[in-house]
Amino acid sequence: MDAAEFRKRGKEMVDYIADYLEKIEKRQVFPDVEPGYLRPLIPDCAPQDPESFEDVFKDIEKIIMPGVTHWHSPYFFAYFPAASSFPALLADMLCGGIGCVGFSWAASPACTELETVMLDWLGKMINLPEEFLAGKDGQGGGVIQGSASEATLISLLAARTKTIRRVQLEKPELTEADIMGRLVAYASDQAHSSVERAALIGGVKIKNVSSDDTFSVCGSALKKVLDEDKASGLIPFFFCATLGTTPCCSFDKLLELGPICNKENIWMHIDAAYAGSAFICPEFRHLLNGVEFADSFNFNPHKWLLVNFDCSAMWVKKRSDLTGAFKLEPLYLQHHHQESGNFINKLDYYYFHWQIPLGRRFRSLKLWFVLRMYGVTGLQEHIRKHVRLSHQFEHLVLQDERFEICAEVVLGLVCFRLKGSNELNKALLKSINEAKKIHLVPCHLRETFVLRFAICSRTVESTHIKFAWQHISQLATALLKTWEQNHHQQLQQ
Amino acid sequence: MDAAEFRKRGKEMVDYIADYLEKIEKRQVFPDVEPGYLRPLIPDCAPQDPESFEDVFKDIEKIIMPGVTHWHSPYFFAYFPAASSFPALLADMLCGGIGCVGFSWAASPACTELETVMLDWLGKMINLPEEFLAGKDGQGGGVIQGSASEATLISLLAARTKTIRRVQLEKPELTEADIMGRLVAYASDQAHSSVERAALIGGVKIKNVSSDDTFSVCGSALKKVLDEDKASGLIPFFFCATLGTTPCCSFDKLLELGPICNKENIWMHIDAAYAGSAFICPEFRHLLNGVEFADSFNFNPHKWLLVNFDCSAMWVKKRSDLTGAFKLEPLYLQHHHQESGNFINKLDYYYFHWQIPLGRRFRSLKLWFVLRMYGVTGLQEHIRKHVRLSHQFEHLVLQDERFEICAEVVLGLVCFRLKGSNELNKALLKSINEAKKIHLVPCHLRETFVLRFAICSRTVESTHIKFAWQHISQLATALLKTWEQNHHQQLQQ
Numbered sequence: 001m002d003a004a005e006f007r008k009r010g011k012e013m014v015d016y017i018a019d020y021l022e023k024i025e026k027r028q029v030f031p032d033v034e035p036g037y038l039r040p041l042i043p044d045c046a047p048q049d050p051e052s053f054e055d056v057f058k059d060i061e062k063i064i065m066p067g068v069t070h071w072h073s074p075y076f077f078a079y080f081p082a083a084s085s086f087p088a089l090l091a092d093m094l095c096g097g098i099g100c101v102g103f104s105w106a107a108s109p110a111c112t113e114l115e116t117v118m119l120d121w122l123g124k125m126i127n128l129p130e131e132f133l134a135g136k137d138g139q140g141g142g143v144i145q146g147s148a149s150e151a152t153l154i155s156l157l158a159a160r161t162k163t164i165r166r167v168q169l170e171k172p173e174l175t176e177a178d179i180m181g182r183l184v185a186y187a188s189d190q191a192h193s194s195v196e197r198a199a200l201i202g203g204v205k206i207k208n209v210s211s212d213d214t215f216s217v218c219g220s221a222l223k224k225v226l227d228e229d230k231a232s233g234l235i236p237f238f239f240c241a242t243l244g245t246t247p248c249c250s251f252d253k254l255l256e257l258g259p260i261c262n263k264e265n266i267w268m269h270i271d272a273a274y275a276g277s278a279f280i281c282p283e284f285r286h287l288l289n290g291v292e293f294a295d296s297f298n299f300n301p302h303k304w305l306l307v308n309f310d311c312s313a314m315w316v317k318k319r320s321d322l323t324g325a326f327k328l329e330p331l332y333l334q335h336h337h338q339e340s341g342n343f344i345n346k347l348d349y350y351y352f353h354w355q356i357p358l359g360r361r362f363r364s365l366k367l368w369f370v371l372r373m374y375g376v377t378g379l380q381e382h383i384r385k386h387v388r389l390s391h392q393f394e395h396l397v398l399q400d401e402r403f404e405i406c407a408e409v410v411l412g413l414v415c416f417r418l419k420g421s422n423e424l425n426k427a428l429l430k431s432i433n434e435a436k437k438i439h440l441v442p443c444h445l446r447e448t449f450v451l452r453f454a455i456c457s458r459t460v461e462s463t464h465i466k467f468a469w470q471h472i473s474q475l476a477t478a479l480l481k482t483w484e485q486n487h488h489q490q491l492q493q
Numbered sequence: 494m495d496a497a498e499f500r501k502r503g504k505e506m507v508d509y510i511a512d513y514l515e516k517i518e519k520r521q522v523f524p525d526v527e528p529g530y531l532r533p534l535i536p537d538c539a540p541q542d543p544e545s546f547e548d549v550f551k552d553i554e555k556i557i558m559p560g561v562t563h564w565h566s567p568y569f570f571a572y573f574p575a576a577s578s579f580p581a582l583l584a585d586m587l588c589g590g591i592g593c594v595g596f597s598w599a600a601s602p603a604c605t606e607l608e609t610v611m612l613d614w615l616g617k618m619i620n621l622p623e624e625f626l627a628g629k630d631g632q633g634g635g636v637i638q639g640s641a642s643e644a645t646l647i648s649l650l651a652a653r654t655k656t657i658r659r660v661q662l663e664k665p666e667l668t669e670a671d672i673m674g675r676l677v678a679y680a681s682d683q684a685h686s687s688v689e690r691a692a693l694i695g696g697v698k699i700k701n702v703s704s705d706d707t708f709s710v711c712g713s714a715l716k717k718v719l720d721e722d723k724a725s726g727l728i729p730f731f732f733c734a735t736l737g738t739t740p741c742c743s744f745d746k747l748l749e750l751g752p753i754c755n756k757e758n759i760w761m762h763i764d765a766a767y768a769g770s771a772f773i774c775p776e777f778r779h780l781l782n783g784v785e786f787a788d789s790f791n792f793n794p795h796k797w798l799l800v801n802f803d804c805s806a807m808w809v810k811k812r813s814d815l816t817g818a819f820k821l822e823p824l825y826l827q828h829h830h831q832e833s834g835n836f837i838n839k840l841d842y843y844y845f846h847w848q849i850p851l852g853r854r855f856r857s858l859k860l861w862f863v864l865r866m867y868g869v870t871g872l873q874e875h876i877r878k879h880v881r882l883s884h885q886f887e888h889l890v891l892q893d894e895r896f897e898i899c900a901e902v903v904l905g906l907v908c909f910r911l912k913g914s915n916e917l918n919k920a921l922l923k924s925i926n927e928a929k930k931i932h933l934v935p936c937h938l939r940e941t942f943v944l945r946f947a948i949c950s951r952t953v954e955s956t957h958i959k960f961a962w963q964h965i966s967q968l969a970t971a972l973l974k975t976w977e978q979n980h981h982q983q984l985q986q
Contacts, residue, residue, distance in 0.1 A: 001866060003511045006579040010507030013583050017590030018496045018503070031602055038606035039629070046614040050868040053583075056861070060587065064858075067603030071593045079600070084592040086499035090506050090546075092589045094553065096801050097510030099577040100564045107572070109524055110560030113531035121539040136532070146639060147850035157694055177674025180696055194851055200818075201650055201849070203673055203696035302852075308589050309854055325693075356694070356849055357640035358687055359795075361802055365557075368549070373494060375543040 001053065009053050016060070017089065021072060025459075029075040030439045033067045069439065074460040077468065078441045080246070080274045081386075081412070081456040085306035091369035092308055095362040103351065103358050112351060115144055115364035122301070122313055122367065125376060126279035129292045132315040142315040143354045144363045148273035149194035150356055151298035151314040154322060156185060156198045156238050159267030159295070161325040163237040166265070180204065184229055185238040188217040188252055190245040192271065198240075205234070215248050215407060215445065217241070219256030226264060238267045241294070243287060244275025247443035247452070248407035248415045251275070251287055258293020270297045273312070277304035278387070278411050281380050287410070295321070304386070304412070305379060306458065307366045323353040386412040386455040389465050393453055396469040402476060406445055412455035415445065418476060422449035424483060431475045438468045494546065502546050509553070510582065514565060518952075522568040523932045526560045562932065567953040570961065571934045573739070573767045574879075574905070574949040578799035584862035585801055588855040596844065596851050605844060608637055608857035615794070615806055615860065618869060619772035622785045625808040635808040636847045637856045641766035642687035643849055644791035644807040647815060649678060649691045649731050652760030652788070654818040656730040659758070673697065677722055678731040681710040681745055683738040685764065691733075698727070708741055708900060708938065710734070712749030719757060731760045734787070736780060737768025740936035740945070741900035741908045744768070744780055751786020763790045766805070770797035771880070771904050774873050780903070788814070797879070797905070798872060799951065800859045807847075816846040879905040879948040882958050886946055889962040895969060899938055905948035908938065911969060915942035917976060924968045931961045 001009070041063050071082045102111030119142025120133045134141030145151045160183060167179050180203060187195040189208040199206035209217050209225055226236050239261050241252040254270070261268040270291060276299020278284040291297055298314040301307040316322055351360060374382070394409045397416045406415040417425045429442050429451055443450050453468070494502070534556050564575045595604030612635025613626045627634030638644045653676060660672050673696060680688040682701040692699035702710050702718055719729050732754050734745040747763070754761040763784060769792020771777040784790055791807040794800040809815055844853060867875070887902045890909045899908040910918045922935050922944055936943050946961070 001579040003515045003579070006582070007507060007511045009579070009583055010511070010586070011504045013586050013590075014500060014503030014507060017586060018500045020590055022496045030599075033602050035598060035602070036606070038603060039610050042610060044613075045617045046864040047868045048870055050871050051865045053580075053866065056580075056865050064591075064603045064607070067601070067606060068591060069593060069599065069601040071591075071601070079594070082592055082594045084589075086494040086496070086502070087546075087549075089499070089586070089589045090502055093503070093506050093510060093582070093586055096577075096582045096585045097506075097513055098557075098561060098564075099575055099801055100562060101572070101575045101802055105528060106523075106562065108560070108562040108564070109526050109528070110531060110557045113529070113560060114557070117532050117535060120537075124538045147852050149850045149852075153849065160696075175674065177670060180673060181668065181670025201694065203653075308592055309594055309852055310850075356646065357642045357803075359640050359642075359802055371539040372544045372549050373546065376539055376541050378543050 005053070009057075012057070016057075021084075024070055024073050025075070027065075027070050027073065028436050029070050029073040030433065030436045031067050031069060032436070037067060038063065072457050072459070073439075074457040074464040075438045075468065076456050077453050078439045078456070080303050080454055082309055083302050083304060083306045084308055084458060085370060085374070087369040087373040088306060088308040088366045091365040095365050098362055100362055101359045102362060103360055108362070111360070111362045111364070114362075114368060115351065116141060118364040118367040118371070119143065119313060119315065121371060123315055125371075126276065126288065126299075127285055128297065128315060131292075131317045132297065134319075139319065140315060140317045141319050142313055143351055144360075144367075145298070145312040145314050145355060146310045146357075147194075147312050148192070148271055148298055148300055149197065151296070151312055152192075152194055152240060152269060152271055153198040153201060154314070154355065155267065155269040155296040155298075155316070156202050156204075156240075158316075158321045158325045159185075159238040159269075160202055160204060162267065162321055163235065163265070167235060179235065182233060182235045183237050184234045185240070186222065186225065186236065187240040188242055188245065190215050190217075190247055190250060191240060191242050192246050192273070195240045195271070204237075209239075211250065211252075215245060215250035217252040217257065219253060219260055222257055222260055226260070226266075236264060236266050238269065240269045240271055243270060243272035244411065246274070248445055248450070249275065249411055249413040250407060251410070254288075254290025254293065258290045262293055267296070268294045270294045272297070272299040274300065274303050274413075275411055276313075277301060277379075278383050280305075280376060281383050284383075284411070301367065301370075304383065305370070306374060306382060307370050311363050311366055319354070382458070386460075389455045389460060389462065390414050390453075392462060392465050393455075393469060396465070400473060402480070406448065406450045414453040415443070415450045416453060417448070417450050418480075422447075424479070425449045425451065427483070428472075428476055428479055431479055432472060435471070435475065437471050498546070502550075505550070509550075514577075517563055517566050518568070520558075520563050520566065521929050522563050522566040523926065523929045524560050524562060525929070531556065531560060565950050565952070567950045567957040568931045568961065569949050570946050571932045571949070573796050573947055575802055576795050576797060576799045577801050577951060578863060578867070580862040580866040581799060581801040581859045584858040588858050591855055593855060594852045595855060596853055601855070604853070604855045604857070607855075607861060608844065609634060611857040611860040611864070612636065612806060612808065614864060616808055618864075619769065619781065619792075620778055621790065621808060624785075624810045625790065627812075632812065633808060633810045634812050635806055636844055637853075637860075638791070638805040638807050638848060639803045639850075640687075640805050641685070641764055641791055641793055642690065644789070644805055645685075645688055645733060645762060645764055646691040646694060647807070647848065648760065648762040648789040648791075648809070649695050649697075649733075651809075651814045651818045652678075652731040652762075653695055653697060655760065655814055656728065656758070660728060672728065675726060675728045676730050677727045678733070679715065679718065679729065679759075680733040681735055681738065683708050683710075683740055683743060684733060684735050685739050685766070688733045688764070697730075702732075704743065704745075708738060708743035710745040710750065712746060712753055715750055715753055719753070719759075729757060729759050731762065733762045733764055736763060736765035737904065739767070741938055741943070742768065742904055742906040743900060744903070747781075747783025747786065751783045755786055760789070761787045763787045765790065765792040767793065767796050767906075768904055769806075770794060770872075771876050773798075773869060774876050777876075777904070794860065794863075797876065798863070799867060799875060800863050804856050804859055812847070875951065879953075882948045882953060882955065883907050883946075885955060885958050886948075886962060889958070893966060895973070899941065899943045907946040908936070908943045909946060910941070910943050911973075915940075917972070918942045918944060920976070921965075921969055921972055924972055925965060928964070928968065930964050
């Protein structure tokens, strides 16, 4: 395919995408296919000779679309939102066209520099303390990671290196392996599985801290486990606080936890993957109070800030903590500028020192396009609409006394269930997801099986919420009827 | 921006990208900007109100392009190629439009299933042993990682878990920390820095194995260090063999190394990040002989197979080794299908168990588009053209007796230098990169400073090679003149 054909096919693809997104509502949100559906539909191996674009293009509707879960359907209420917007799509096209691999300043100066400035823009939008910003001569700064999991891992590894160095100074008789064997990381029992995974990767212990009856970790819970662990010779070194947990969007109490971490030399990382985007609205910013105690902070514009996946924003107070944990510098990545005194030039702005992979795409273009073409007010409207819709759904649930709300609705997630057994609620979820008019996923809150209703699509409106609730309500009525009959039969037997 | 505007702007962007790539030759390959150039060109913070697409669009040429290193210019000979092709750009647009996050089968069945089949296609193209393929009921299979660094890390972590479990069975008196403290990974002294980094992340020791005078690791070199380390109580557990090293594209001797690793219970991972794409040509496939001894294998279609970054293909013989190392299963990621007996459904086809991040894009679309629209023959032509051009350059160097070739030219990389001191060659590289007509990066081979000339662009032709050589040759002439004058002056002083 040459540039001339790309002009033609690219425009066809733009129309296809516009059509797909404009009419997505008409597609069934969750596919009908059974596992293994795709393999029989395509050849066993790649063709020897080129096929035409038309051949490939017609297979999109034939082979791919029947197996797609439509994350941008206004009937999709599962997981958390995956951001999508037209400005981000345009920026990603440009990113692909430029096709640079920006692992160092010299590999494409614009790629490194725009990222640094965009993370400052974004940090200012959520009123992050200045220490987290790069500015012209700050010690902090932001970076785009691929996912919150990577941000958690990177911060845990930085904390591990920092703690090992400190303990080795204090107790030179301990080997690195001795110290590693005593390190403990902590996170809420509501924290995302990626925190446990980060500890597993880093080869350190991790313990759950019990959340309270609002599913938040408070200071006393952390203090209790720290005291026990220190008494038994362990070395607490890392705490991952969550703002907006995955199961129910609860918030750990930063203002209590932060001072404890600071006093105990524990790196506090904040994972606000979903909730973080809301902090651009002044009325939600208080949820971030206490961030001043943290060493690192992360949220995902690719969840709720209309920047297509992947774009996970992470900030640190001291970027030397990150770069110091990994710095390796082969000659083919060095550049004559790096010896100069200029800020951006310093080795710590070789972003590959901040992340797991070496290569990186020009992802800051997406932030630049989205922040400019929506403006802060446009993005605030998007957040506020979602929060309004979740309260609308909450209100509908509360009006039906068969149902209960299971956790405070703060942002765009409603946890709800039928009053009754877990089995009953599993049956309800099954009937919802088998009907495939809307799509939800469940969670456990303690021992309780709960349905999660997350406001996801950019284009979801009040009418979709009403429809979803009526649908759930009707399915519940039908379910309860059979359920009671079965129960009645069981009693008679 | 609504869908109607996206149709208009998307088409403008398609034309912009087509123009950019068609006329890239006219742009200076390496930018003129100084570090810190960008920040003064844009506002301090995001705009409150939306800006128009036109405003943003005109800033691409004004703010971004002056700071771009043009990786797809036919005058770019630095690092290794970053793949780019029109079919891949189209697929990436579609990937963005669908915008699903495919961490599990249910999250978008097509995303998981196409990836599994595409990795089988690709595996067959390089004639990987069948054990590495998923097929319909294999124990192996492939996955798309973001980078070779992640593939190396994942395989090292899987090897670590596997070894710890085995040693704990054999010696129950050892704690996990004891074992961790004794584990050693190995790689060539020519291996990529990401291998050392993987060990650093995994908290295990790593040692270099000396390469021979062709910069390859042979069996005896590995055996020597293994014997020493075992004698001193260490536990060798992981060897990363490299096919196509970054400095000079040398090849470790798999047929010698593989049997040693198998015998010693050492996980052998093969990193063929750059070279792997060449194995689709029968005449280069012999370089992969010995892969049958490996546990995992990786190469980057995003380097040399015309699939835009990121798309790093990794295969394992036993996918349970990967998934067993990390499996964590929160309820919100479970799905009713997964209990069934169907193959694709099994937990080990939840690709998030295979990788560091949880989220993942629909990257297999790029493989599908590229493999079909080029066909195997089209991709073979691309590889063969690059190898032909590197030999053309090698031939030009060899005809000039001021220069020498520093390592065997096997694929698309030529390592060369002026006969003489490292300082002389540093001065030559400086004059080349300051002239900015072409762009190169250096490497060290042992103590020797070497210039790397990598065939990179999809559109590079014989004329560009001739131009590049004439340019280098003229700069060398000018340099040698001043150099000799200075030398002469120094002798007189």
